[in-house]
Amino acid sequence: MLRQIHRYCKPQHVDFFLKHKNVSRPIIHYLSLNKNTFFCYNLKSSFHISSSNNNVFIDHENIYAHKIVCKDSVCSNLINVPESDISSTKHFQEVLDQNWRDSTISDIVNAFYRVKNFCIRNDIPISDTRFDNLVDGLMDNCEHINDDQLIGLLYCLSEYPSVESYKSHNFHDVWSCLDDICCWKIIEWDTDKSFTVADAWYKLRLGKHCDYIYTLINRTAKRADALTKEQLLSIYFYLNVYRKRAVDFEYEFALEKLVNDMDIDEMGVIAMGYFKTKTKIKLINIQEALAKRVIEHSSTAHDITLTAILKVLRYSKPFKIIGTIEKMVDNLYPEIDRLSDLCCTHLALMSTGIQTYNKRVLQKVSQKFVKNITNPGIIRFKDIERVLNVLTMFNYDPKTNPDIFNACYEEIHKTERLAETVRYARCLACALNYLSLRNIYSNELMNRILDEEYITSVYGKGAKMIPREIFSLDCSIDVECPDYKGNRLPPHLRYKAAKWLTEFTPSYNQWKKLTAADKLILDTIDTVCSVVGGEKFMHVNFILPHFSRADIVVCKNTITGKVVEPVGFQNYVLGDVMVPHKDKSLEWFAITVIGWNNTVKDTNIPLGTFIMKQRQLRKIGYTPVFVIWSEFQNLSTDMMKKYISTKLGLG
Secondary structure (H helix, E strand, C coil): CHHHEEEEEEEEHHHHHHHCCCCCHHHHHHHCCCHHCCCCCCCCCCCCCCCCCCCCCCCCHHHEEEEECCHHHHHHCCCCCCCCCCCCCHHHHHHHCCCCCHCHHHHHHHHHHHHHHHHHHHHHCCCHHHHHHHHHHHHHHHHHCCHHHHHHHHHHHCCCCCCCCCCCHHHHHHHHHHHHHHHHHHHHHCCHHHHHHHHHHCCCCCCCCCHHHHHHHHHHHHHHHHHHHHHHHHHHHHHHHHCCCCCHHHHHHHHHHHHCCHHHHHHHHHHHHHHHCCCCCCHHHHHHHHHHHHCCCCCCCCCCHHHHHHHHHCCCCCCHHCCCCCCCCHHHHHHCCCHHHHHHHHHHHHHHHHHHCCCHHHHHHHHHHHCCCCCCCCCCCCHHHHHHHHHCCCCCCCCCCCHHHHHHHHHHHHHHHHHHHHHHHHHHHHHHHHHHHCCCCCCHHHHCCCCCCHHHHHHHHHHHCCCCHHHHHHHHHHHCCCCCCCCCCCCHHHHHHHHCCCCCCCCCCCCCCCHHHHHHHHHHHHHHHHHCCHHHHHHECCCCCCCCCCCEEEEECCCCCCEECCCCCHHECCCCCCEEECCCCCEEEEEEEEEEHHHHHCCCECCHHHHHHHHHHHHHHHEEEEEEEHHHCCCCHHHHHHHHHHCCCCC
């Protein structure tokens, strides 16, 4: 575990960890002794321990996808050089020490081939200073390189020992030079040759960094409808590799015509292209084709393929094919035992994309998950956060043995997970927030994440950067953690954050067009106003500020049974938890409007966040009243009044 801390933490953050009492003494002692040996790590950036050419992990997804997309290339054999050409260090040095600036491009390319096997045997990368003369020669003569030499050299370079970074000495000069040439030459190449060159860049592990892949994707989009199935599949693979641009609609339109001709593995590659570029599938026919193919091959589909398809379908919010999605999830139930924990996690997460859930799938996935939760090699910290997300969203307790919520709570506190809480810093706050929906709090970890320095390091400076999960935990402390004595959001940050994280209550004269949700809120306010006898007998405010929509407060005298004016709210500002005035003769109601996206699909069951809100409203002294959209919006005016009156006990 200490090795993980050494790997992930950085000098500017060691001091932060030293200040926290919740870091165990052995770790603090280790950090204090080794403070200056830590790598530089910025918590604000996404964690990426490896360079493009020195990965400490194997990207199994891309390797698998590449096998589906590409056949073995013969490009590396375009120049035939005897493998035993260089046999000694002396000979190696003699070759590289020549004046390559005055040589022909053919001799320069041949030299890279001649020394390749010797470099592989002796682990000599191109960043070695002995390559300086040869690289200088290539820089001076690169404009004379022909297509075969260019492609062959790219494949040759991909076989050399890895360098520390794509910015490494010599290596950056070589690949950036060849990248420019490829971008110049692409206008002369046919589609097949363009993809052959792209394959070479992928094998060089520079697909994210070179301009050529972007140029290829950009140029090919203009003739997307003319691409064959194999060529379109390649484009989606390179979109997945490049990741920096969304999928062009031209490609999606072309895909709609070809998707039914693809097998399930090819569809998995398509799914990776969408998900890795954070692009939703817009065309319903494509969403349905993916789901139906999974249904057909649920018992044989590869784990990586299934995971990719589940990811992109969830991300695309496929509400219009919810019946097909439910059938797909049901068909995968018997396969849970053979699927990886990661795939099962995304099968469970599918529920969040369609706002409904399959109880037996969630139960079986949860039991499998909790069985392996103590193994960080199988269950990552962010997987814990994901499973908590889906279970608390539907307020579902799968009744696992051991209890999954307690198991998750214990696991995120283990010192073995400390490095992961640094690596997945945002996931820690989310996991704690999901646990709070179950009324489970960790004073120790909340003290860590509510430290102002920590918040600035992870999220950035300023109230606008504070995420809802941090704000929600801080507000929930006021309601449910009376014994908490740790760090809190500074008042100036909390009150400013409240302005960013709450939504304005709609009005009829607002400049923005009223949405269906706005109309539901206004109908509710109008009905309550009519029932209680006027605006002075109701108060609309954010009494629990960590919920984005305001509540309607009504106060009733329990002796007379009549509604009275709500008092005491002048003492509060936006961002305060607004506890009602204490008087045994008064009953306080908090009316909450629950829209269609706040209930389980096709039911009137509120989602987990509103179950939490109901609990917290009771704790601070309100009687919660839920106005459910499916029960209320289609009623006549008189029936709306009766609905509200019944909820308030007014007749």
